Amino acid sequence: MKNLLLKLIALFVLSLSALPAQATMVPMRSVLNNGLVLLTSEQRALPMVAIELMIDAGSRHEAANQAGLANLTSKLLTYGTSRRSALQISETLDFIGASLSSGAGENVASLSMTILKKDLATGLELLAEILTSSTFPQDEIDRQKQAIIAAIRAQEEDPGTVAGRAFAAALFPQSAYGRPVEGTEASVKSLQGRSLKDFFTRFYRPNRSIISVVGDVSEREISQALNQALRNWSKGMTSPPPAAPNQIGPPQTLRINKDLTQANIILGHAGVPRRHPDYYAIQVMNYILGGGGFSSRAMDSIRNERGLAYSVYSYFGADQSHGSFQFVMQTKSESAGEAIRLAQDEIRKLREQPVSEQELSDAKNYLTGSFPLRFDTNRQVAGFLGQVELFGLGLDFPNRYGELIGKVSRDDVLRVAKQFLQPEKLITVIVGDQKKIAVK
Numbered sequence: 202m203k204n205l206l207l208k209l210i211a212l213f214v215l216s217l218s219a220l221p222a223q224a225t226m227v228p229m230r231s232v233l234n235n236g237l238v239l240l241t242s243e244q245r246a247l248p249m250v251a252i253e254l255m256i257d258a259g260s261r262h263e264a265a266n267q268a269g270l271a272n273l274t275s276k277l278l279t280y281g282t283s284r285r286s287a288l289q290i291s292e293t294l295d296f297i298g299a300s301l302s303s304g305a306g307e308n309v310a311s312l313s314m315t316i317l318k319k320d321l322a323t324g325l326e327l328l329a330e331i332l333t334s335s336t337f338p339q340d341e342i343d344r345q346k347q348a349i350i351a352a353i354r355a356q357e358e359d360p361g362t363v364a365g366r367a368f369a370a371a372l373f374p375q376s377a378y379g380r381p382v383e384g385t386e387a388s389v390k391s392l393q394g395r396s397l398k399d400f401f402t403r404f405y406r407p408n409r410s411i412i413s414v415v416g417d418v419s420e421r422e423i424s425q426a427l428n429q430a431l432r433n434w435s436k437g438m439t440s441p442p443p444a445a446p447n448q449i450g451p452p453q454t455l456r457i458n459k460d461l462t463q464a465n466i467i468l469g470h471a472g473v474p475r476r477h478p479d480y481y482a483i484q485v486m487n488y489i490l491g492g493g494g495f496s497s498r499a500m501d502s503i504r505n506e507r508g509l510a511y512s513v514y515s516y517f518g519a520d521q522s523h524g525s526f527q528f529v530m531q532t533k534s535e536s537a538g539e540a541i542r543l544a545q546d547e548i549r550k551l552r553e554q555p556v557s558e559q560e561l562s563d564a565k566n567y568l569t570g571s572f573p574l575r576f577d578t579n580r581q582v583a584g585f586l587g588q589v590e591l592f593g594l595g596l597d598f599p600n601r602y603g604e605l606i607g608k609v610s611r612d613d614v615l616r617v618a619k620q621f622l623q624p625e626k627l628i629t630v631i632v633g634d635q636k637k638i639a640v641k
Contacts, residue, residue, distance in 0.1 A: 226576065226599045228413070228586050229420040234428050236408030236436050240586045241420040244579055248318040250416035250423075251579035252328070255587045258310040258404035261377045261443055267396060269384020273345060274397045275305035278312065280341040283334040287341055290327065299324055307378055308443050308521060309591070310405075315580055318417040325430035332405060333434050337397045350386050360465040360632045361531075367455050368467045368630045372525060376446040406437030411590045413583040443522040445474070454629040454640065464537040464633030465530075468544055470626040472517045472524030475592045481605045482613040483517050483621055488564040489556050489614065490547060490622075491515030491528060496563060498547050503530065509540045517621075521592060526621070534637035541629065541640060551618040555611045569603040 228240040263270040279301060280287040294301055297320040302313045312331070316324040356362040366381055373379035383389070414423045449471050473480060484492070491499035491514045503513045510532040518525050528548070532540040576582045589598050631638060 226582060226586075227596055228415075230590075230596055231420065231424055233407070233424065233431070235431060235434055236406075237427070237431065237434075238411045238590060239420075239424060239427065240411065240413040240590055241418070241423055242413075242415040242579075242582060242586060243419055244416050244582075247579075248417050249579060250316055250318055250321055250324075250414060250418050251583045252312075252314040252316070252324075253413045253580070253583040253587050254312040254328075255309045255411045255413075255591060256311070256405055257308070257409040257440060258400070259306050259308040260380070260382045261307050262404060262440070263377065263400070265377075265380070266388065267384075267392065268380050268388040269349065269382070270392055270396055270400055271305045271310060272382050272384065273342070273349065273389065273392055274337075274400050275303045275310040276345050276349070277337050277341060277397065278303045278331050278335050280345070281336045281338045282330040283336055284330055285327075287338075290331075293323070293327060297323055301327075306382055313580065313584075321418065321426065322430075325426055329430045329434065332431065335401060337394055337401070339394055342392075342394050342397065346389055346392065349383055349389050353381075353383055353386050353389070356383075360459055360461055360463075363457060363459070364465045364467050364529075364630045364632045367457060367632070368469060368527065368628060369525075371450045371453065371455060371628050371630070372469070372471060373446040373523075374448055374450050376448065378446050378520075378523065403437065407431065407434050408436040408439065411587050413586040413590075415579040415583040415586070443520070445523040450628060452626050452628060454631070456635050456638070457630070457632045458635045459632055461633045462534065463531050464534045464631055464638055466532065466537060466541060466544075466632075467527055467529050467630045468541065468548075468627050469525055469527035470623050470628060472526045473519060473621065474522055474524055475519040476521075476594070477519070477524075479613075479617050479621070480519060482609045482617045484568060485561070485564045485606065485609045486551065486556075486614045486617050486621075487515055487517050487526075488568060489560050490551055490618075493564060493567065496567070498551070499528070499544065502547055503532075503540055503543050507539075507543070509533075509536045509543070513540075513544075534634045535639075537631060537633065537638045538640040541631075545624055545627070548622050548624050552615075552622055552624075555615045558611065561609070561611055561614065565606050565609060568606050572602055 226242055228242045231239045233239055258271060260271040279290055299314060299316040299320060304311055314324055314328060370379045473483065489498060491497045494500065499513050499515060503510050510530045513530045515528040528544050530540055530544065576585060631640065
């Protein structure tokens with residue numbers, strides 16, 4: 202019954218992938234006068250335009266004692282320019298019914314805007330202001346610092362977040378990739394306005410950026426509009442592409458005591474970068490292991506058969522320069538040891554014997570069939586196209602994805618399981634009531 206349901210779902214989502222709208226997702230690519238890479242996907246169904254801007258201004262560029270600088274800088278972009286206060290920016294957005302948000306990760310900072318086509322010129326004018334003349338008023342800096350510190354304190358009470366941060370720090374020690382992008386309470390308190398302005402001036406430059414525009418606009422139209430609106434946004438220095446962390450943490454078990462009825466557990470180790478040639482075989486393999494929800498071996502073994510965990514899954518996260526593998530569970534404190542043993546067993550089994558033809562077929566059908574469902578909105582398409590450019594996957598990647606997954610064989614799955622699942626290198630993080638947790 203389950204296999205029949207999977208096949209029906211796969212047929213349904215595959216039918217969606219054949220819709221004409223999908224054929225237009227492959228963007229046009231150009232480079233503007235100031236070095237900004239522009240990706241355009243013309244979608245005329247609604248009079249809306251989604252804009253996603255990614256800038257090489259992530260936390261990898263900050264010093265350890267300034268952790269949180271990239272994040273704070275990105276959050277303050279919309280809180281004042283040389284022409285408008287934070288309130289005036291908010292009023293402008295409300296008046297035209299547009300949305301604008303900003304944020305930062307390890308590698309890039311981002312700005313996201315959704316706007317009606319008739320107000321595009323106003324939106325681009327505001328975007329240009331932010332990118333060329335953000336002022337970082339001290340009162341807004343103080344308010345944002347307080348908000349970030351409050352969020353950091355709240356996250357310290359979330360066991361899943363605590364486990365994730367401990368795992369990252371153990372896997373990538375002495376690296377920006379092992380530190381929380383938000384920084385720590387102490388590092389955020391120490392950040393000064395001068396540092397934010399210097400970071401903004403140095404890194405927020407068009408030749409370090411990718412802009413994706415999806416919606417009711419042609420490539421020629423948006424290219425001309427952006428060249429005009431961003432004419433005063435000048436080029437800056439370039440920087441080398443992200444380098445992989447120069448140190449990987451050794452296998453170890455980290456116990457973090459918290460008064461909880463459930464234990465939050467992560468087992469994992471280093472993974473592969475996004476452009477690794479085995480990335481797609483790894484995704485198929487991981488779907489079978491723990492990425493396939495109720496169809497995965499981990500869910501069958503740990504939840505369905507033994508009832509040890511409500512939530513259990515695995516994934517390979519891939520970045521430009523590196524990646525990680527994580528097997529994540531929540532279980533009763535008393536059963537943590539058994540759940541960890543079963544997780545290790547499932548990892549070893551996948552390395553020892555080929556998966557079945559049915560498992561392989563189900564995984565490939567789901568991964569290819571669900572692919573177009575990621576793009577319900579123009580904003581999702583814009584974000585995806587930016588990632589395709591960032592990772593250098595090629596403009597035709599949306600059309601090639603199904604073929605890349607379809608090529609994966611049972612031999613490929615066994616080969617990558619043996620190579621990239623490494624039980625001898627597992628870092629194990631256990632957050633919970635350690636008095637009740639027995640782990641050998």
